[in-house]
Amino acid sequence: DAGVIQSPRHEVTEMGQEVTLRCKPISGHDYLFWYRQTMMRGLELLIYFNNNVPIDDSGMPEDRFSAKMPNASFSTLKIQPSEPRDSAVYFCASSFHDRGHEKLFFGSGTQLSVL
Amino acid sequence: KNQVEQSPQSLIILEGKNCTLQCNYTVSPFSNLRWYKQDTGRGPVSLTIMTFSENTKSNGRYTATLDADTKQSSLHITASQLSDSASYICVVSSDRGSTLGRLYFGRGTQLTVWP
Numbered sequence: 001d002a003g004v005i006q007s008p009r010h011e012v013t014e015m016g017q018e019v020t021l022r023c024k025p026i027s028g029h030d031y032l033f034w035y036r037q038t039m040m041r042g043l044e045l046l047i048y049f050n051n052n053v054p055i056d057d058s059g060m061p062e063d064r065f066s067a068k069m070p071n072a073s074f075s076t077l078k079i080q081p082s083e084p085r086d087s088a089v090y091f092c093a094s095s096f097h098d099r100g101h102e103k104l105f106f107g108s109g110t111q112l113s114v115l
Numbered sequence: 116k117n118q119v120e121q122s123p124q125s126l127i128i129l130e131g132k133n134c135t136l137q138c139n140y141t142v143s144p145f146s147n148l149r150w151y152k153q154d155t156g157r158g159p160v161s162l163t164i165m166t167f168s169e170n171t172k173s174n175g176r177y178t179a180t181l182d183a184d185t186k187q188s189s190l191h192i193t194a195s196q197l198s199d200s201a202s203y204i205c206v207v208s209s210d211r212g213s214t215l216g217r218l219y220f221g222r223g224t225q226l227t228v229w230p
Contacts, residue, residue, distance in 0.1 A: 004158070043159075043204070043220040091158050106158025 004107035006092050012113045018080040021110045023092030024073055033104070034067055034077050035091040043091070049075065082114045117142040119207050121221035129229055132195055136224045138188040138205030146208040146217075150179050150190050153202040153223065162190070162203075192226075200228045 005024040033048040047057040069075040095102045151159035163179040205221040
């Protein structure tokens with residue numbers, strides 16, 4: 001398996017523009033997570049899905065952020081409008097339920113820079 | 116407040132030497148503790164997962180220990196190699212059901228191995 005695939009690897013945009021990050025989880029995994037990583041705050045959970053259904057979106061910073069998972073093999077994280085403070089590395093991760101021993105498999109991340 | 120604190124923040128060692136990274140947590144209730152390795156520009160990769168009843172677990176040259184009474188964990192790296200240069204992140208889960216929705220991340224220890 002190719003692992004969790006994220007695109008794009010790098011995104012540079014101007015403040016106010018819409019940004020869409022994409023993720024393909026590992027086939028067979030029933031959990032999908034979106035994380036944000038910054039130097040100041042480390043890794044933060046934004047939202048996670050189980051069987052394509054959003055379970056907890058309490059980490060989403062504000063209404064400018066939205067995430068969808070239309071099927072088991074694809075998810076998007078959208079920021080509209082983007083702001084400079086959204087600059088960070090965004091990771092997608094997937095896992096399958098294993099009663100306390102689930103391993104998280106991370107993608108390589110999307111480096112987002114909002115100018 | 117559920118927190119995970121790691122020390123030191125950064126560490127430089129010479130190739131071939133051993134080192135120990137520390138993790139203290141206040142997460143409650145406790146389910147399991149994980150150590151991840153994150154290479155520059157990549158997503159974190161799982162090294163070990165330990166539950167309440169486990170006090171040590173090895174993965175090659177990596178050995179993690181857990182003292183659930185004092186809420187401390189350590190990651191010992193033996194005979195370090197240049198490829199060990201990375202950030203090491205301690206993660207604690209507090210949800211006994213589906214554990215991945217309640218993960219608390221440390222800020223990581225940045226390890227640099229010099230030749």
